[in-house]
Amino acid sequence: MFITDKVANIDQGKFVSFEFFPPKTDAGFRNLLARLSRMKALNPLFITITWGAGGSTSEKSLELAAICQKQLGITTVLHLTCTNTNKEIIDAALVQAKKNGIRNILALRGDVPRTEEYWTPNCDFLSATDLVKYIRSQHGKEFCVGVAGYPEGHVDGSDYTNQNPEKDIPYLIEKVQAGADYIITQLFYDVDKFVKYHQLLKSYDELKDLLVIPGLLPINTFNSFKKATKLSHATIPQSILDRVSRHKLNDDEVKAVGIKILNEIIAEVSEKTDIKGFHFYTLNLEKAAASIIETSSVLQDGLKVRDDIAESDEEIEIEIPQKSFKRRQSSVSSGVDPKPHFKSLIAISKGKGQMGKDANWDDFPNGRFGDSNSPAYGEIDGYGPNLKVESSEKAVELWTTPESTLDLARVFIDYLSNKIPQLPWVDTPLDIETSIIQEQLFELNLRGWFSTASQPATNACPSNDKIFGWGPANGIVYQKAFVELFVPKHDWDQKIFPALKPQIENKTITYFLGDNKGQIQTNLSNHQSKSAVTWGVFPSKEILQPTLIDLDSFKAWNEEAFLLWLEWARCYKKATNTYTFLNFIYENYYLVSLIHHDFVDENGLWDSLLDIE
Template identity: 45%
Template sequence: MTTIVEKIASLGADEPFFSFEFFPPKTDSGLQNLIARIRRMAQLNPLFVNITWGAGGSTSTKSLDLATLCHSELNLTTCLHLTCTNMAKSVIDEALANAKKAGIRNILALRGDPPRGDEYWTPSADSQEFLHAVDLVKYIRKSYGDYFCIGVAAYPEGYADGSNPEAQDPLIDLPYLAEKTAAGADFIMTQLFFDTDQLLKFEKMVRSHESGVFKSIPIIPGLLPINTYQTFIRTAKLSHAHIPETIFERLNAIPNADDEQVKQVGVEVLVDMIKRIYTETEHRVRGFHFYTLNLERTTAMILEKSDVVHAATQSTAAKTVVPPAVAAVPSQSIESVISEVKDLKIADSAAVTSEASWDDFPNGRWGDPRSPAYGEIDGYGLTLHVPANKALELWGQPKSTDDISELFVKYLKGTLPVLPWSEEEGLSAETKLIESELIRLNKLGYWTVASQPSINGIRSDDPVFGWGPPHGYVFQKALIEFFVPEQNWLTLKRRLQTTGGDSVSYYACNAKGDFLSNMSASDVNAVTWGVFPNREVVQPTIIEEQSFRAWSEEAFGIWKEWQRLYPKSSPAWDLLDQIHGSYFLVSIVHHDYVNDKSLWDFLLQ
């Protein structure tokens, strides 16, 4: 029943500590494997763990279940995220009541990102009192007194809503942070950052605030371990974190963004950040929160190499006692635990080869659905990835399916920077190799949201297709996913059944949950794999029923997010509503990866 601030107070005056953050994966198998992973990571001795809460309460049940397990079964001091915007008061009341019932005493009170904007989000009648995080802090204190230890968020570079970059200034946010603190916050946790100078300036600015409310409150920096180059760039972009040029230079110097070298450099970057912060704040900042993205290897490597937080793994004051029934080897030294986590030696029944690839190649939705990291890495839930005003500017007021087809074609031609299912990164180099085929399909009303060409034994250092360690060879099957009207899908299905044979595998479903496939529930398609020296074959990308069902729910949900941009019963609102209710999402894999035209010839006959 100990709170976070009570645990901090039990430490020595300069004693460092660290904490981990986890999010509920989208699949049941991912959740089970995350639980096994948390059991291992608990032995690294975090002061506490955070469990995220999806925007609008989208993961409320899973989040509370996971937090309860961490608290009750693993003896971990647990902090539950709680957002308040775009969410009914009854959901907040239920979450707080269930958290107390479970014995959880720590809440991170958040407004909830991303903000919607007036034209995109209107508070419901019973959520009007929760427009900002301070409203939630006040409500918790009023309803529960001192039972909950409350944390609030801070933004060392200033809060960014994406629509007005000039407004991103920590000085603008400071009065709001002071108000949240005065309302009853017990600790402050920062958004992720990579600019250490900015964090140091922020800490000095906060401590010297005239109100005096920040004089002794713990400030815990949020750190993102760098696992892969693409995940690093994407997450930093979503959070609007400034990346110093020196970090870019170190990462860009790595040939072909080799994943293992990226991890090593990323570890060095974070070790340097931790040392500077701990030293230059004269230990006023001594806790470090890791946004793990449900991955363990890189975090364990940081703990091992950092003189600051490695010492925290030895702490007896913060020691977590994992129940013997779930502990791997209770008598292990912390060095051997770190070694096990780094090497991914499994204390559970999971397969070593598949688990190793989870951390080596964490590709989110395109990864292994059994991975603990399978899901939305930003934790925001469904989002259009662009502010509402910009989305309206980009996508206009579609009135017909031809207008939708035109948007998809413009995106493929590079004249439209983003679609609701994509981010502002543009097409990959490999997608451009099948650009003409994709444009033809989209003009026919097959709106593509994912695709890849087939390749057969290309070197792993290839600038377009390469991935993984050097001196290897990579392979992939052609695949495509698209939205299509029901009648077109039924016609295509007959062709798949009569002429596709064993060469083609497919999944299809609609928003109502009608599901069709020519595979069994246990079938798994490896669509990307690699062969490397001194390693088993690695299969970082697989397609199977569990992952497709999880993705389809999200994919159809994005239609509804887009629809919310428009007034109810307007032409655009009606069109998107009709598409959501009548279209199918179809995923097709062609197994003849030796012939790079097989899938496209089949579809465009």
């Protein structure tokens, strides 16, 4: 059923919908299937599945969308991004979508290649309008096609300081005239700006009847909140920032405040507009979204929540190409239509019972150093490797034009000195704890061993400590020292590994090492491959482990980390020395992650590395 028809059939109450992205690991994929089964109890009108830039996640996106539509029975919207994508990729995706009963598409432009040299041959798509036109020309009215909306104005290239929704109107009208049926907006926290945007659309005859679905991002952690708003260029009202910032070291409190804030936004938008529902960017997590729905009087009014995932001993098999996953049979898949009630919703949002435990096990910080078994592991946007800069000009401004190892070392040292705010591999400011090992990191980078992540060791530090503290009050936190480096292959083979060999053999130091071809080495067996390098003990809680390094997460990150060298190189013309040099690094370096397990010895890792001749 088309999204527009489903919304038109709603007589009362508000609907909800959810966005998910294909997880980076097989374990994450399996666990997302279980999560989707639980979240089906929240009765979303539809879900959307993201599509990586240039079709980079096309296979996984299509697999996941097909499972959601055909086997889980959830109306599914497939994202498609078109720039730098061949028509053949779009054609294949639309054929597969139709084959699997998917009739709803979200047509997006995606990131534009940084220079014309890197355009994919035979790519005729310059904008989302081109994609909408193409879908209509090839498939007529067989798909319901949506496009993106920007309450604060679209950001294009380096012109990110001059957002203006009114400038977007002619382009949006073009999309509608090409055949677009609905809008899902970018995330926002400033209600006044969304209301003005909604009023702006209604003031145009071509847009006044267009279905508008506001996009909302639940606040899970302070860091993910700040990072997401930075990536989307969404304004954070000072009152909201102040409320969240007060608890930034305690994720439980941040989440609790975030639930209240989202409920206030939902209530205010509902009061001031005629919108019929809200789209949640879940980041592949479930507790925050469930909690918002459970506590929102607006969403509860007329929202039917089915307890349709009661456990049984029977299992069904979910088949996708080259994979086979099992999940518990649900009453829906067995043909039962249970009476609506809120048992499942409360279990998920409150963390009650087995269902609540299953829902919340990865609710603590995710991202690069979360649990690789989590569906939420990895980048928060799910769109594949990206430099997180607005333009090639911005990349050159940040990272200059390195042509030698010393030039490159200066870039990394500038980041460690807070002279630049990000690197291609990390787009967040340094933690204050890095100052403790700053001099050691300077020395490592001057040797041509380029650091992308690190932390010092600490033993039994109070959770309210200004440098190492995190989590609830009255806790004790611990850290092992670790560092992640790009190192020349010959340095590892001839210097670093021989020097560290005794500690590697007795497992004082464990390591993961990879190259640009995805070949991985480690001194751990598979059953030993997970290491918690940060953990905390808190009153009335299980031990929390927010920072994990394991084989699966390293494999996923290794692939992305090397691709980012190529993404950086593409900010420069192919004939330049910088392009050649960055490609040389890509070909001739290893990525290595070193963990020092004697966390009582705060200097052990750094002394061992700096003693290498």
